[in-house]
Amino acid sequence: MTPLEFRLSSRAKAFKASEIRELLKLIGHRSMISFAGGIPDPALFPVALFQHAWRHVFGGPSIAREALQYSTTEGYLPLRQWLAAHMNTLGVPATPDNILITSGSQQGLDLIGKLLLDPESGVVTASPTYLGALQSFSAYEPCFSSLDAPQLTGPAAPRLVYLVPDFANPDGRTMSKTARHQALDQAKALNAVIVEDAAYSALRYDGEDIPAIASLDARLAGSIESTRTLYCGTFSKTLSPGMRIGWVCGPTALIRKLTLLKQGADLHTATTNQMVMHHVAAACYDAQVARTRVVYKARRDAMLAALARYAPPGLKWTKPEGGMFIWLELPDHIDADLLLPQALRQDIAFVPGAAFHADGSGRNTMRLSFSLCDEAQIEVGIFKLCSLIAKAATARDDVLTFAST
Template identity: 50%
Template sequence: MSLSAQFAKRMSRMKASEIRELLKLLDQPGMLSFAGGIPDPALFPAEAFAEAFQDALSPGRQARSLQYSVSEGYLPLREWIADHMATLGVTCGPEQVLITSGSQQALDYLGKLFLSPNDTALVGWPTYLGAIAAFNAYEPRFDQLRIGDNQPPVSYAIAAEVAGGRVKFAYLSPDFANPTGETLTQAERLAVLDVAEALNCAVIEDAAYQALRYEGEPVAPILALEQARKGGDLEACRTIYCGTFSKTLSPGLRVGWVVAASPVIAQLVLMKQAADLHSATLNQIATHQVAAALYESHTATLRAVYGRRRDAMLRALEQHMPAGVSWVRPEGGMFVWLTLPTGQDGAALLQRALAQEQVAFVPGQAFFADGSGANTLRLSFSNSSETQIAEGVARLGRILSEPQ
């Protein structure tokens, strides 16, 4: 018996993640992978977590750690997040914070909250493919969020109406974006707010990499800029901030958060109750203890190590890339974005790179909602040593230098 005929129509829009599939290659002998945007496990604060879990499971605390909890999340952790957000220029209380199972869950919930079939999500071209996957389940259309080209907001609204829906939100990662590594200026962030105000839509600010800046001056989060515009009133803001500990403390514990106005948080809490009741209590308690003890010192270490790896990749690209290949110089994050000469195909290049040189990366086409961008690719430097980066880029350069 097959139940395939009974699947919902939305399943036809859901595709396997190219990145998750490529991660299976990491265990192959001799493989150098720039594919997954994953932290280096050697840098995890493992001893601090071991102590935190042991403490959370000690007599007198184990009942709370192993018990059901409130859907909003562990209160001391939400209080810590509220204090952390204040350092970024956002004033909020723990009641305006929701703990999620990583920021990926937040994106899924926000897609569910805002999108009806044929509604429009404004996204970057390219954008994080996990966001495309999360939103796709709710059957939207995607339109390119253009910043700085003077496109009037009414054009987005007209296109959405023709498609049978409305513009519901603009999604973007303003700091060291996945996949491009680009960062929006303050003027560009304010321009996004102007578009959202004109369209009366939400702004979803994905801040997964915000803590990983290696050079340049920090730019205030979009939520901080909007809150300043609104006289400090978070309840008047349309920006929804999605944060995570996955890129700083541990991706495996799946602890992220949302900061937003109370009506948004209230609806997300209902979704949390229906989906998984609450994020793992034990993980939240341990994350709070580790974050409170060493978040600032640990992220400083990450910035030093990852910053050197970024520099190593940029040096290697300068040395080994043939003419016609260009790339973004990121100020932080985990990625360098390459553009190949017109007519070259990143997916075909990957197959050659795997077979001939045992080097992996992510073809860029997966990050474009319309399937364009075939001549682009993403390299991640976070989980490779400087020596591996130099060797892997040299291998990639050899492939790219071959006659087409």
């Protein structure tokens, strides 16, 4: 029964399971007020429209056989056409040649890492940033540096600047138009590619839309073909994550290279899913986004109100204009990793913030998601969580003993 020892790649040796993720997985099936997962409320999925779309795609033997057969790596043309039109509504002058369909936007990140990164290549991210992006890029063994203090020269000079400009995972922050222009200028100076992760961009609850970086880039460059932005989109936060349909939009030359890399990675994204998603998106995308915004706005408001009501002194939090996340900064001496088991015993889940920092900092931070709980649960959950934080803030010794429980 002893596993053999093999020579693994250096990337694989560095990968290890996140203890937090494992902990949260174990408790996933208990009755729990979960602020942990950044996942959409399944009650919002447009089930009837998906049913209708499956009936359509399996409506006759000829279309059903097309849905069950191999298809092209770049993706189903009607879906790419729909997405090109969608990108145009965002100010990005795309044609279907500028679109690659991916198996979720996570695959977009992986393929972009594969395209651009050699060992020790530079990657610039915000800090904190999306854990899954750190994971994807890490497979190509780059050097991470922070947006505020990028390493600018040498072999680690950045090739890739990763940004989540709208309602970022994990901190809910939105980049101003000025900050987007500055990021573009910085990327130009470095001759780096910008990866614009737009996972949450459709979910704005207040304030004015700010143009996508891809759109600012195209406006300045005069053509999408001379841009440096790879826009990663997804249907996971609006229509369905379980269908695994995302896309990358960018200059044709890079899209073609990404297509070749995708061919080696999984040949193509499931044909059926692309046909069904095209049907559903064409039928309801705007209405679905509008409906989702109403529900999540109320939950965000409930969480902000509960925090204002129950937060102990010294607790700070972000006030996102959209998305799914509020970011908490606890008093310096509290370690959110150690607070988690305590919270789980009271049936409250969250994600400690250290995992979102490439440099391991942020131990006194946590991410709360408001997408999955209704207002009453949010009220109860925030009350309990704030009580725990208050207790930890006033009783250092208690907190430190969490480690052994």
